[in-house]
Each structure stands twice: as structure tokens, then as C-alpha cells.
Amino acid sequence: MVFPKSPKSSVCSKCHAPAAVFLAYAPTHLCGHHFMEMFEKRFRKTIRELGLIKKNSTVALALSGGKDSTVLLHLLSDLQRSLPFKLVAITIDEGIANYRSKTLIVAKRECKKLRVPLRVVSFKKESGKKLDEILRADKSLLPCSVCGVFRRHLLNKSAKEAGANLLAIGHNLDDMAQTVLMNLMRNEPLRLVRFGEPLADDEKFVPRIRPLMRAPEKEVAIYAMLKGFKVTFTECPYAHSALRQEIRNHLNELEEKYPGTKIRIFNSFVTMDGWMRKGIGNGFAGQKFKRSHCKTCGEPSSAEECAYCGIISKL
Amino acid sequence: MVFPKSPKSSVCSKCHAPAAVFLAYAPTHLCGHHFMEMFEKRFRKTIRELGLIKKNSTVALALSGGKDSTVLLHLLSDLQRSLPFKLVAITIDEGIANYRSKTLIVAKRECKKLRVPLRVVSFKKESGKKLDEILRADKSLLPCSVCGVFRRHLLNKSAKEAGANLLAIGHNLDDMAQTVLMNLMRNEPLRLVRFGEPLADDEKFVPRIRPLMRAPEKEVAIYAMLKGFKVTFTECPYAHSALRQEIRNHLNELEEKYPGTKIRIFNSFVTMDGWMRKGIGNGFAGQKFKRSHCKTCGEPSSAEECAYCGIISKL
Numbered sequence: 253m254v255f256p257k258s259p260k261s262s263v264c265s266k267c268h269a270p271a272a273v274f275l276a277y278a279p280t281h282l283c284g285h286h287f288m289e290m291f292e293k294r295f296r297k298t299i300r301e302l303g304l305i306k307k308n309s310t311v312a313l314a315l316s317g318g319k320d321s322t323v324l325l326h327l328l329s330d331l332q333r334s335l336p337f338k339l340v341a342i343t344i345d346e347g348i349a350n351y352r353s354k355t356l357i358v359a360k361r362e363c364k365k366l367r368v369p370l371r372v373v374s375f376k377k378e379s380g381k382k383l384d385e386i387l388r389a390d391k392s393l394l395p396c397s398v399c400g401v402f403r404r405h406l407l408n409k410s411a412k413e414a415g416a417n418l419l420a421i422g423h424n425l426d427d428m429a430q431t432v433l434m435n436l437m438r439n440e441p442l443r444l445v446r447f448g449e450p451l452a453d454d455e456k457f458v459p460r461i462r463p464l465m466r467a468p469e470k471e472v473a474i475y476a477m478l479k480g481f482k483v484t485f486t487e488c489p490y491a492h493s494a495l496r497q498e499i500r501n502h503l504n505e506l507e508e509k510y511p512g513t514k515i516r517i518f519n520s521f522v523t524m525d526g527w528m529r530k531g532i533g534n535g536f537a538g539q540k541f542k543r544s545h546c547k548t549c550g551e552p553s554s555a556e557e558c559a560y561c562g563i564i565s566k567l
Numbered sequence: 568m569v570f571p572k573s574p575k576s577s578v579c580s581k582c583h584a585p586a587a588v589f590l591a592y593a594p595t596h597l598c599g600h601h602f603m604e605m606f607e608k609r610f611r612k613t614i615r616e617l618g619l620i621k622k623n624s625t626v627a628l629a630l631s632g633g634k635d636s637t638v639l640l641h642l643l644s645d646l647q648r649s650l651p652f653k654l655v656a657i658t659i660d661e662g663i664a665n666y667r668s669k670t671l672i673v674a675k676r677e678c679k680k681l682r683v684p685l686r687v688v689s690f691k692k693e694s695g696k697k698l699d700e701i702l703r704a705d706k707s708l709l710p711c712s713v714c715g716v717f718r719r720h721l722l723n724k725s726a727k728e729a730g731a732n733l734l735a736i737g738h739n740l741d742d743m744a745q746t747v748l749m750n751l752m753r754n755e756p757l758r759l760v761r762f763g764e765p766l767a768d769d770e771k772f773v774p775r776i777r778p779l780m781r782a783p784e785k786e787v788a789i790y791a792m793l794k795g796f797k798v799t800f801t802e803c804p805y806a807h808s809a810l811r812q813e814i815r816n817h818l819n820e821l822e823e824k825y826p827g828t829k830i831r832i833f834n835s836f837v838t839m840d841g842w843m844r845k846g847i848g849n850g851f852a853g854q855k856f857k858r859s860h861c862k863t864c865g866e867p868s869s870a871e872e873c874a875y876c877g878i879i880s881k882l
Contacts, residue, residue, distance in 0.1 A: 437831055441835045441839045495825060502820075506817075520752075524756045531843055531847075
């Protein structure tokens, strides 16, 4: 069986072994071995071309235990053989019953296997309350908003504590393309420019890298499967953004009919991002993007008090 | 009956008369009178805020005879009462059997009614062949590509001949939002920046204005209906772009669920366009965007020979 659907009785374009994967956007058939080779090459090329990781960096990986971050853990661990850098993993335990506990097992097991030090940072320990408790206490809070604010804050803080100068995130190509469209549809163009990298340098902000940003989600899943990684595919019980779900479905339909749509959206964004950064840089940098720190916790914040401390103070 | 579907037994938010239209993105109900007032106000605001038409300009309107350009003809004609400018209309007759002949009747009738001078420019007279004949002669040509190249060329040329310094196009909000997404999905970001206005000034290029760019397609249709304009809703018999059709449907679905999506996409684009133009201007203006004219016809062209002359030479 070749995944996804493809012309019948096909063979790998590299070695003529039976094909395991069909890449419609290429279009090409690959056996399992050559698919994994292509996947790993693309990962290393992304790192190299964009200069994502420098020699002797310390990279903190945001490890949820899901397929994307687990695949990224293995790829980064492999990469250490050819590029000397330090790798640590951080798992945020939000305190979501019947969900995080499962992926925490994966995170701990995979880190132990690869001898990557793991820090588990819990909402409960940091703020006194689990996410479940926070949401029960204040029904007006939106789960994904609170969780996003807390996770971003704690990831940045613990990455710094771990001595990291880079924070690696498991975002794949689908996440990137969806985010481009979502920010367009919400009229938040500034977020679009910010999501490449922060517009203002700040020594308290650990820059994020997304080494899987050119890997379609489907391929990350196939890679995890072929490598035999035992990841859980449990979904977070809190409602996902309805808009993201909608856009995900539309994008998948468009990709099916016009293979390569996701990577073209992403490439458009990269080009436009370059122009926009230049335009913004000359326009209002220094005024709008001055460094600013939260008066309560001292972490980077665009307002006087950061969103994290804002929520904490009301708990 | 209120169009589109809306909460029952609703009244106009302005005068409490029975509502005729429900604007989900506002959200507000309007009677026919107040809907038309809103529609016309938005049109004048767009012209004013963006400085689209200056006093004593000569505006050539690309008039197909469909709903968008016919509505624009009436609005521009009305506008002449408060803003002195010259208005002429240009209809391109591509030579498409059982299609253009119908809209030509509308164009002629409405121009006569409003006393707007009309030029009919035909593919046949200009190039010796109707579109139908060109496509029959060379089966490899894509209808929309040939037609687009010819129409753009002839509109620009006849606008100049009519002494116009502006070319008004009936593009509505849906066209704009679709184009933003299409250019993203095709990885043609430069087209995106160009479609606001040309990146290089050229005395041979008549700048285009799109005064309906903030009017949703549905509202243009409702306005035409309420005003009693007798426009035809015939579709061009040549296959429309499959991708545009797809994107149109997705956008309509998203607009239904998240009212205001189209205008937010458009507003994002406007903001990003400003940043990109600044970035490009400082980056490679003067090199990539130097003025260039076709060696055959002398019209603006990014290549040595323009696409129009390229097709003509092969006929």
C-alpha cells in the first residue's frame, strides 16, 4: 500500500523498490528508506540554509510528546553527531486531565532513550493552579488563550534558565500555512511579520526556530510511523480554534487538488516577510518595537504588565 | 423576505422600516433605502480617503455590462454632480459568441441613458481575429490567459486614446480577497504588490483604480437589483479559473461562518502592501522596476516584446 493514494503499481524513483510514499507535489514515489533520507536531508538543509543553529549553541526543544516535537527531538539529537551543540528538552505540563499525562510518558521515555536532559515545567508549580482549575475558577477565560499565554511565558523562562540561546518549536508546514491564512483572515498582519522572528531584539527573549517548517504534517506522521516512534495521537480535550480547523480542512482540500499549495503559501510568506521587515524597519522601528519588560516579572512584554502576570493576578 | 438569511421579523436599524438586507459582518439590518445610502457612502468614502479621483481627471471606465461595472458606471456618473471630472466608458468586445453581444446591449443602453460616451474596442478590429477564432486556430492557448493579455493591452491603449489619466475597474471585495489568496497559493507575491498600483511610474501606463474594492459582491448584486438596473448575469462560456472558483467557494463558506473575513483579508493586504512597497522601494527599485516598452508596439512591458505582440505575431 502506498500512502497517500497514488498511481498503482509504482516503484521508488531512486531505487525501484516498491514505493511506500507518493509525494504529489514533487511528483515522485519513494520507498521507506528514500523517503526518510529525503525527510532528513530537507531538515538539515533548512537548518543550514537559514543558519538556524550555530556551532556550540544551546537549543531548548519545546517537547510536547506529540508526533512533531518527538520527531524533532530525534532529528536534533542525530544532528548533534555532525554539528556540536547542546540540546535540552522542556515539557510544559498544563495540568489537563487524561491528556498531558499520556504525552509526558512519551517525552520522558524518548529523552531517556536519547540521553537528552528533560525539564518538566508545570502550571501548578509555577502559578499554583492547573489549567483545568484555572478554567473551572473563571468560566469567562478561553482555554487556548490562557494556555497559549502560559506556555509561551514558561517556555521562554525555562529556556533561559536552562542556558539556551535558541528555542526549537515543532511547527510543521501545515501549521505555518494555516497561521499565514489565519492572520490574514483576522487582519493581524503584524503577527504575521512577528512570527518569523521577533521584530525587536531583547536579551530576555529566546529566539524561536522552527526546523520542521518545510515538512508537511502528513510527512511528519509518516516519518514517525516508519521510524517506529511510539507517539500518541491524542487531541487536547479543550476545543481547538474553530477557524484553524476550518482553514486546515480547506488547505487540505486545496493541496489535494493543487499539490504544493502549502509550500507555495509558505514561500510567498517568506518573500513578503523580507520586504515587510525592510519596510517596517525603515518606517517605525525604535518607536513601536522598543524593548519593554513586564513591571511584575521582568519578562519581555509589549505592555506595562505581561499577559501572564495579568492572568495570574486575577487567579 | 430579508436577504441573506437573518434573524426573523427584523427592522432597519436606521428607520425601523421592514429590513430588506442583513449585513452579518456589521451586524445590522437595513431597509432598501438605507442599504443603498450605506453602499453609496462607502463608495464615496473609498474615493475620498484613497484620493482615487482628483478634480478635473478624465476617468475611463472598463465597462463589461455585467453587474459590477454597470453599478460603477452609475455611481461614477452620480459622483460627477459633486466632483467635476470627465467620464468615458470602454467596452472590450472579445468576440465571444452568445455572450458579449448580450452585455454589449446593456453597456450601450446604460451609457446612452447617462450620456456617457462609449468606445467599443473589438479584438477583431484590433488584431484581425475574434477570441473564438484565435482559440480555434491554436488549441494550445488558454482562453483566460489570451483574453486577459488582450483586454489589459487594449484597455490601456484605448484609455490613453480617450485622454484618460485613470482607468476604473469594477473589481469588488470578493475579487480582491480571492486575488490575495490566489497569489499566495501560486507563490506570486510580486503580483500581489503590483496589483495595488504599478511599482514603476510609466507615462504610457494608465493607473487603475478600483472604487468598488470594499463592496462585497453580494451587495453589488443587491444594489443593482434594488436600483432596478437591468444587467445580465450570463457567465463567460470559457472555463473560469478552477483555482479562483475553488477559492471563491471556500471564502464564501468562511464569510458565512466568520462574517467580515473578506474585508479583513483585504485590510491585511492593504497594511502589508504599505510595508512591502517601502521594503521593495529601498531594496531593488530602479533595477527591477525600470520603465520598459515593447519594441513592437511601444506599450509598457516588462519584457522586450509585450505579451500582446507575442500572441499577435503567432496568429
